[in-house]
Amino acid sequence: MAVVVEILSESDAARGWHYIVRVEREGGISEHRVHLAWVDHEHLCGGAVSPSRVVAEALRVAAERGIAIPPSVDVSTLRRREPGLRALLAWG
Numbered sequence: 001m002a003v004v005v006e007i008l009s010e011s012d013a014a015r016g017w018h019y020i021v022r023v024e025r026e027g028g029i030s031e032h033r034v035h036l037a038w039v040d041h042e043h044l045c046g047g048a049v050s051p052s053r054v055v056a057e058a059l060r061v062a063a064e065r066g067i068a069i070p071p072s073v074d075v076s077t078l079r080r081r082e083p084g085l086r087a088l089l090a091w092g
Contacts, residue, residue, distance in 0.1 A: 003063040005056040016041070017051050025063045033072040034059065040075045044086055054089075061088045 004024040008031070011018045016037040023030050036055050041047065044054050055075060062069055062078045062085075069078070079085045 003060050005060045005063070007052050007056055010052055015039075017055075019052065019055050021055060021059055023059055023063050023069065030069070031071070032059070032069055035074045037074070037076065040079065044075070044079070044089060045091060049091055057089045057091075058085060061085060 006022045006024075008020040008022055013035060016035060019034045019036070021032050021034050023032065034055050036051050041051050041054055044058070058075050058078050059069060062082060065082060065088075067078065067081050082088070
């Protein structure tokens with residue numbers, strides 16, 4: 001089964017954005033609160049991709065690689081857990 005990531009909500013936050021995201025993968029569906037900092041957005045895509053797409057792709061890659069995604073997570077945490085994350089993103 002392919003991983004499906006759905007952004008349920010997006011809001012501005014101090015130095016970035018907050019999202020509520022649903023991840024569907026083999027084994028079930030989970031919801032997560034995700035923070036993306038401006039600096040991580042710039043690092044992962046050079047600002048060329050929408051923040052919501054960066055979040056969706058980062059969670060998709062993490063789920064596909066079997067990385068545990070906590071209920072509340074910062075994209076920088078996922079980046080540390082998967083050092084090659086940047087290269088694995090759809091535009092990388």
